[in-house]
Amino acid sequence: MAREYLKKATLTAQSGASDVHDIVQGILSDIETGGDAKAMEYAAKFDKYDGNVMITAEEIAAATALVPEKLKEDIQFAHDNVKRFAEAQKATVSNIEYEIVPGLIAGQKAIPVDAAGCYVPGGRYSHIASAIMTVTTAKVAGCNHIAVASPPRPGVGVAPAIIYAAHICGADKIMAMGGVQGVAAMTFGLFGLPKANILVGPGNQFVAEAKRILFGRVGIDMIAGPTDSLILADKTADPHIVATDLVSQAEHGYNSPVWLVTDDRTLAEDVMNRVPDLIADLPEVNRENAAAAWRDYAEVILCADREEMAACSDDYAPEHLTVQAEDLDWWLDRLSCYGSLFLGEETTVSYGDKASGTNHVLPTSGAASYTGGLSVHKYMKIVTWQKATREGSKRVAEATARISRLEGMEGHARAADVRLAKYFPGENFDLTPDE
Secondary structure (H helix, E strand, C coil), X not given: CCCEEEECCCCCCCCCCCCCHHHHHHHHHHHHHHHHHHHHHHHHHXXXXXXXXXXXXXXXXXXXXXXXXXHHHHHHHHHHHHHHHHHHHHCCCCCEEEEEECCEEEEEEEEECCEEEEECCCCCCCCHHHHHHHHHHHHHHCCCEEEEEECCECCCECCHHHHHHHHHHCCCEEEECCHHHHHHHHHHCCCCCCCCCEEECCCCHHHHHHHHHHECCEEECCXXXXXXXXXXXXXXXXXXXXXXXXXXXHCCCCCCCEEEEECCHHHHHHHHHHHHHHHHCXXXXXXXXXXXHHHHCCEEEECCCHHHHHHHHHHHCXXXXXXXXXXXXXXXXXXXXXXXXXXXXXXXXXXXHHCCCCCCCCCCCCHHHCCCCCCHHHXXXXXXXXXXXXXXHHHHHHHHHHHHHHHCCHHHHHHHHHHHHHXXXXXXXXXXXXX
């Protein structure tokens, strides 16, 4: 059967996006030209904060004192989990060398970038977990300098828990500056920072556009749109948990899509009936975001069977993908397009967002069809090297000369010719591409 939409979105992440390119480009150009002073002007305009830009050791200590002990323990627990998982990921990449032909050795080396810039949102919600996710992975990768930029609140500054999390996870500098100006400061090396080699972390549409514009001058983790989540559920799923999980992700923002894909009509209808009451029970800001997201962006899709459900999910390529269905191993083997996968009722996207160890900086808007999320690997350059004996280079030089001449690249060919002439004097070689 064709997919049946019991609820169809009236908007998409693309239709809800604003064209902010010109605004962001103008701010970036101003700051690159005007340096620290111009960045401060934009900070005063947008952050409405006049405290220190670079948070001092004394301010870190003062912020630490404001964080409740129980929250410190939770932050440390989450940090330890993310750190251990990042270390396990890093262990999957190793330096290698391989003798391709006798006498010709090629190798691979993993080198961390020198300076990382981590953006940690602090506007609508204080994203403590984003500090943990971005700084910890950069530290495990081996970056020499890690800067954090987070928007301060007027008269308050950066949330103490964000400062504490960034500090214990390994940030070298923490900057009370948000938005495009915070991204620009890390990129251009303002306020005494080294110029960032890579920018990572989630942010609003202005932060995302700044990263898009700057990509190429610096590396980025990804260009992120509104967060999105999809749940695959069969008749064995608990409708209350499914509905709760959908609402928990819809609260991210008014334009955060959530999708339910199922082969059970009864379950689908039950979930749809539960969602409004669950949204109504949220605090005001969360309620407004979730209500708009559910109304305008959410979808409930009925499929014939689990194969059609899996195909539907792969088409959507969600940022977060949850499976609450029988035979979890089948789903793990079958599914191929997602940022992070949550198998079974006993785990949830919220775990991955906060404390379980996998990273929550993930591809959105269908980008999971071609990339994964932030990991220790994003901060590492996989480079290659080679060396050879004279005998080992002989056959390679012959092939290089002939292929180069066939391509019309005579200079390349002569770089091979001179080595053959030097290393094997008196020996004749046919270095033309013709038979």
